[in-house]
Amino acid sequence: MELTKAFLLKKFREYYSNADLYTPKEFESREWAFVPLESFPEFVMHRHIAFSSDLELKAYVISNVPAHAYYSSAYYDNPSAEMDRKGWKGADLIFDIDADHLPRRSLKAAKLEVLKLIRILTDDFGVDEKNIEIVFSGHRGYHVHIYDERFKGLESAERREIVDYLTLNSLKNPKSRQMRRVAKCMARYIANAIKDNRIDRLLQNYDERRRQRIISILKANLRKIAEGDFSSIPKELFERAYNLCKSRLAVYVDPPVTADIKRLIRLPNSLHGKTGLRVTLISLDELENFDPLKDAVVFGEERVKVRILKRIRLRMMEEEFKLHPGKDKVPEYLAVFLICRGVVLYGH
Helix, strand or coil, X not given: CHHHHHHHHHHHHHHHHHCCCCCCCCHHHCCEEEEEHHHCCCCCCEEEEXXXXXXXXXXXXXXXXXEEEEEECEEECCXXXXXXXXXXXXXXXXXXXXXXXXXXXXXXXXXXXXXXHHHHHHHHCCCCHHHEEEEECCCCEEEEEECCHHHHCCCHHHHHHHHHHHHCCCCCCCCCHHHHHHHHHHHHHHHHHHHCCCHXXXXXXXXXXXXXXHHHHHHHCHHHXXXXXXXXXXXXXXXXXXXXXXXXHCCCCCHHHHHCCCCEEECCCCECCCCXXXXXXXXXXXXXXXXXXXXXXXXXXXXXXXEECCCEEXXXXXXXXXXXXXXXXXEHHHHHHHHHCCCEEECC
């Protein structure tokens, strides 16, 4: 393991020596935190750190090569102090979309959630696209940063209300744009169910006469349903239609991340210690074609000796790899990735 750690330290230090580190605005007011690679594979965080310049940040990272690097979404008077003495001044609005938390667990599905989120933020909240940053987390998802003064001073409860709006966990405002989207979706669902005769199965708990009566009422009230008046919908049908439309229209963000006004978030252009991939800033135009196992890879193709601990099959840098337990030589980028994943060791 010491040989493996030494290899990772060498490669990560080489990367950080040449990398342009991202510096968020007002970075002197941010708390910084790092998990040193020296403690690999343990996760030991050093936090309550502050920097006065980007050169100071660079020097620290090269001297203390991190497996993980973070900065606070919050702005503080004294960012290096303990939490109760920092002096909170506000925080960016942050959203985390993790593929592992989605109904369809894939990075492609996560991209669609990011697009859905940005559409609602711009249309419903009036956020300017230039104040939105999209960041590939380096692992299984995306972070969306909102730099908008209107949100900076919001407390946790108010940020949770934004999450409730996005996730459709509240029916408090039936006239909101999100609920209008749901209402239109429900009206279409019911109209289509009537058209293709699925409605009989959906209303199977009623006798034929009652069922026909309900269908007639629904037909007459489709416009009202689309406008948010659900009073004509039987309870069972309402729950089915609402839950279906909610699953389609809700944005699957991680609520605790958005509600946390002192959140530590991954530093763009740093490396993720569980993958060796770069935490990558992505423009909205780049998102659709972004391939993490190509576009976030930073290491080269030189062949590296490794000892493989389990069967592995994956696609990386547009190449298929099928590896079996034992000794082998693989490209450097793959060696780093698999070492970080804990499935190979460096050297023979």
